Amino acid sequence: MLTSLALIFLLGLLLGKVFNKLKLPSLLGMIITGIILSPYALNLLDSSLLNISADLRQLALVIILTRAGLSLDISDLKRVGRPAILMCFVPACFEILGVILIAPRVFTLSVLEAAIMGSVLAAVSPAVIVPRMIKLIDEGYGKEHSIPQLILAGASVDDVFVIVMFTAFTSLALGGKVSAMNFIEIPISIILGIALGIITGIILVKFFKTFHMRDSVKLLIILSISFLLIELENQLKGFIPLSGLIGIMAMGIAIKQRYEILGKRLSSKYNKLWVGAEVLLFVLVGATVDLSYALKTGFSAIIVVIGALIIRMIGVFVCLLKTKITIKERIFCMLAYTPKATVQAAIGSIPLSMGLACGQQVLTVAVLSILITAPFGAICVDKSYKRLLVGD
Secondary structure (H helix, E strand, O other), X not given: OHHHXXXXXXXXXXXXXXXXXXXOOHHHHHHHHHHHHOOOOOOOOOHHHHHOHHHHHHHHHHHXXXXXXXXXXXXXXXXXXXXXXXXXXXXXXXXXXXHHHHHHHHOXXXXXXXXXXXXXXXXXXXXXXXXXXXXXXXXXXXXXXXXXXXXXXXXXXHHHHHHHHHHHHHHHHOOOOOOHHHHHHXXXXXXXXXXXXXXXXXXXXXXXXXXXXXXXXXXXXXXXXXXXXXXXXXXXXXXXXXXXXXXXXXXXXXXHHHOHXXXXXXXXXXXXXXXHHHHHHHHHHHHOOOHXXXXXXXXXXXXXXXXXXXXXXXXXXHHOOOOOOOHHHHHHHHHHXXXXXXXXXHHOOHHHHOOOOOHHHHHHHHHHHHHHHHHHHHHHHHHHHHXXXXXO
């Protein structure tokens, strides 16, 4: 495992730097590193590491969502209002609908199978978006209409909504039943997650003000509590719907609001932690990619990915209607809401492991969506924000 980690960090950093020099996102180099090292190519990663890769990817997500919380100003989010709520689910619904319309015409799929494929594709990637939006907040771009905050909040909640939809569709495909309660659980899990996160953040602020300790120790405490929030979500599954990831971000927001000086210091610590977590995350995402699947039905899958993405962008545009957000800012939001990576890597293979007939096609489309949209979205944000958003 140690040799595998050495290869991941050394090659991931190297290829990331190479792609940076080529004016391309470093994450593309990291994903390619994962593809090269994966069991489907050179097979240089130890199986013990691959067995825990899902947990390691979740660890990276915990770091990134805490960073998001520590960077978000709640007053900016309030100013955004209605579009922030709509961005949490409307673009995902548009994309699922897009796949339902396109996929049966390209593959031999039923409407339900196309819906499963759409729910795998519809999740936007916080791992790609969040670091870039934090950078924009730090540089003061899109400040007037709180564009980075709008995208940050929407991208974080979007995943919860999509995973619930995916669970409902796969349950139907396996002959199970889906009740109205399945969909009522979405807002309940978000609200409970926010409430628990805020309460935890307030308790932590009081604790840190009472007991003096180094910021590094505080970071370890916050990380540990973040892991416990995710475990609490797992333990309560089937009884009480709770989003641990939303709770983690809400905890970061509460710490920033109640103890701003500490929030800034912790944000700086998490930025340093993200350097290693980013490499680990994207290399392990790349390691899930089997290019042989993509080559078999490549063109058909590309049509589905691109077609659904265009319909998703229309969904983002609809969310921003009747707002003061300018046309340029709307175009930026549409582009920034395209990248896929972490959720697709996590759930793309589940329909195949369930023995569903559509499993192979779903996995192929999930793989291609990562390869196409992660670099596309990252490049669009990196190259366009100075032209489309107003800076300080």
